[in-house]
Amino acid sequence: MTARSDILGGIRRSLGRGELDRKERAKLAARLRAPERNIVPARSDVPAAERVAMFLDYLGRVDGTSERVPTLEDVPKALTKYLAAENLPPQVVMAPDARLTAIPWATQPLLEVRHGEAALDEPVGVTGAFVAIAETGSLLMLSGA
Numbered sequence: 001m002t003a004r005s006d007i008l009g010g011i012r013r014s015l016g017r018g019e020l021d022r023k024e025r026a027k028l029a030a031r032l033r034a035p036e037r038n039i040v041p042a043r044s045d046v047p048a049a050e051r052v053a054m055f056l057d058y059l060g061r062v063d064g065t066s067e068r069v070p071t072l073e074d075v076p077k078a079l080t081k082y083l084a085a086e087n088l089p090p091q092v093v094m095a096p097d098a099r100l101t102a103i104p105w106a107t108q109p110l111l112e113v114r115h116g117e118a119a120l121d122e123p124v125g126v127t128g129a130f131v132a133i134a135e136t137g138s139l140l141m142l143s144g145a
Contacts, residue, residue, distance in 0.1 A: 044135050051134040058137025076108040083111075083124065093118040095127035 118125035
């Protein structure tokens with residue numbers, strides 16, 4: 001037996017059933033080939049600008065902050081301004097990410113950028129997000145990306 005079959009077997013036992021018969025497997029395979037659209041909450045079925053506003057509202061409810069900048073070139077200045085406003089040292093640890101590395105961090109000579117994994121005692125880390133979830137104000141990160 002493989003680990004996969006052990007795990008699936010455990011799930012089947014907890015559901016009180018055995019393996020699917022051929023007819024049920026075919027039905028499941030057809031469903032997976034043509035998935036139906038999942039439920040979309042009505043509150044998110046709005047234009048993009050309203051979804052952004054919703055995301056920012058929910059982000060604020062969990063003490064998150066954001067600042068929109070015109071271009072990626074403006075990120076270092078905005079980050080330096082944020083750190084000063086929060087009375088934090090001008091030091092960040094940046095996750096390895098080609099998109100972040102392409103930002104001209106040297107435009108802020110007092111900002112120290114260390115590349116690598118952040119330690120627990122480092123107050124500010126910079127990382128990319130794969131997607132923002134408007135309905136919750138959450139960011140989705142990709143592991144190992």
